[in-house]
Amino acid sequence: MAISSQLRKLSGSLRARLLVAIGAILAVGALVLSFAAWQYAATAARDAYDKLLVGGAIQIAENVYLQGGVVTLDPPAAAFSTLSAYDLVFYRVTDPRGVVVAGYDDLAANIPPAALRKGVRLSDGTFRGQKVRIAAVARKIDGAPGDGWAEIVLAQTLAAREALTWDLASKAIGIIAAMSVLALAATALCLRLVFSPLTRIEAEIARRKPDDLSPIAVTPPSEVRALVGAIDGFMQRLDERIKIMQRFIADATHQLRTPLAAIDAQAELLAADGEEPKALEALRERIADLGRLTNQLLDHAMVLHRAQAPRLAPTDINALAKSVLSQAVPLTLDREVSIGFVPCDADAVIEADAISLREALANLIHNALVHGARSSLTVIVEPSGAGLAICIRDDGPGIPPEAQARLVVPFQKGETSRGSGLGLAIASEVAQAHGGSLRFSGGDGDFSVLMELPAGDTGRPS
Incomplete structure (x- = not known):
């Protein structure tokens, strides 16, 4: 039936639209969460390696001492080994006079000396064409020439940080993607259950005989009650229209039978009655009545039809x-x-x-x-x-x-x-x-x- 087909199309269309809408929302949410996961992973990796870098700078500072009036460094092998596992490590030690006593002469922190004397300072920079993270600190050495403050600068490339960021972010994004897929699958299952009343309504209408225009027996959910009510109203109006047409056909059949029978009788009298002019006049009147009745029946049908719209x-x-x-x-x-x-x-x-x-x-x-x-x-x-x-x-x-x-x-x-x-x-x-x-x-x-x-x-x- 046409109504059953329309219900099927409506149900499928609503299900598809809801799935597309919810899928789009989940996709947007997944993108937002993925970006947040990336930011969190980058922050976590930076903090972890910053702590190692700060620890390394402090260890180097602790291994700076005065020997024979000259500032000297005893490099801490453990600190360099930890920092250089995945990255390149650069350092510089400058005595109070500004003389580089160890490391790379061209490595600089670009941080005011007063700030370094308050503790380790971190900054981003570039050294020899590579992006690095820099930790710098100053240490007071008793007996050293000048003001006694030696400057320690330690730099590390970012490969290990980026690797850790990718590792943390990929795992988080994988979990987000899996949860989004599961949420979409659960939504599809829920929609199937939610639209099951429409499927039952469709099945009831499909089982009906063509002359059964009674209201739908399935109790619809409140969200589609107006739709089902409109379908019931349509079937009621259709039933009334069919009854009107059936009544018109029955009335027309009944009303036309009598004048037609009279015409037949008058025609027989034309052959048997000697007063043919009178019989002919009666026949003409019957024919006129029949014509008038036919026109009025058609007019009545037309009026009944146009009265509905x-x-x-x-x-x-x-x-x-x-x-x-x-x-x-x-x-x-x-x-x-x-x-x-x-x-x-x-x-x-x-x-x-x-x-x-x-x-x-x-x-x-x-x-x-x-x-x-x-x-x-x-x-x-x-x-x-x-x-x-x-x-x-x-x-x-x-x-x-x-x-x-x-x-x-x-x-x-x-x-x-x-x-x-x-x-x-x-x-x-x-x-x-x-x-x-x-x-x-x-x-x-x-x-x-x-x-x-x-x-x-x-x-x-x-």
């Missing part, structure tokens, strides 16, 4: 009523009838369905000519409340008050009427589709049928 547009009721009157009155009548039209002086343009309104007016004018008017018929367009009223007034006997409500029901006829019983029903249904009503007033000699129409768009279904 009226095509409202600005319509000049004066022009419409005048046009219908000129076309609905035959050129010859079996009696003298005065025809009149009184337009509305005010603005007569309202939102209306011109096609169905034309059919309703044509039926009202025909009813007035055939069953009402003795010598006069007038169509009047006049203001009524917040809209307009189209009044068909004649000098006929009118409709008794007790029969008025009954005669707006399809196929309900007056006691002496030979009509189909559809004219007033069509007019009433058109008025109701526009948000108005059909009203009767007056009595014998001055009877009116008023179709009241609101000026606004109140007839459009919500």
Whole structure:
């Protein structure tokens, strides 16, 4: 069924959209966490090797001593061995006079001497084309010439730091990626469970017979209750439309059977009855009745269809009523009838369905000519409340008050009427589709049928 297919598409689409959205959020979160993990790994590696570098600088400072009036260094092998395991290590020792007594002459810390005397200072730099981390400190040597402060500078390349950073970051990023994949898989499983009510609704609709338009029995979750309610409402409207069409077919079949049988009987009389002119005239009347009935049945079906979704547009009721009157009155009548039209002086343009309104007016004018008017018929367009009223007034006997409500029901006829019983029903249904009503007033000699129409768009279904 179409509804089942739409539910399947909706369910799949929502699941895919949610998976894509959650996947995008997880991907962004993974990138942010990966960047944070990289920063943390870089900080951890820097701190670890900075401590080794500071320890090495302190050990070198502790091995600087005065011998024979000259500042001398006894290099600490253990410190150099630890620092040079993965990196190149450079150092320099300068005596209080500024003379380099050990290490590389061109290695400098670029840190003020006063700062070095307060403790080890760390900085970044470049030595011989390589990025290095530098630790510098000053040590007071008793008896040394000058001010007695010797300067120790120790530098290390960054290969070991970068290796440790990659190691820590890759492990953290691997864990983040695994958790993101697991989270996405768990989301997919949860979505499968969350959308299972839609799958059950789909299965119920797929199992139904074509004529089963009852409400869906599965209780939906609150998030899709409005959707299921809309589907139930659609099936209810579809069921009502099918019943209307079935009623129309049954009524049409029943109503057409009688005049057709009468035509058949009249045709047989043409051959057997000696008074052929009378039989022929009766046959012509039956044929005319059949034509009128067929047209009204089709008009009624059209009105029922358009009443469900009226095509409202600005319509000049004066022009419409005048046009219908000129076309609905035959050129010859079996009696003298005065025809009149009184337009509305005010603005007569309202939102209306011109096609169905034309059919309703044509039926009202025909009813007035055939069953009402003795010598006069007038169509009047006049203001009524917040809209307009189209009044068909004649000098006929009118409709008794007790029969008025009954005669707006399809196929309900007056006691002496030979009509189909559809004219007033069509007019009433058109008025109701526009948000108005059909009203009767007056009595014998001055009877009116008023179709009241609101000026606004109140007839459009919500």
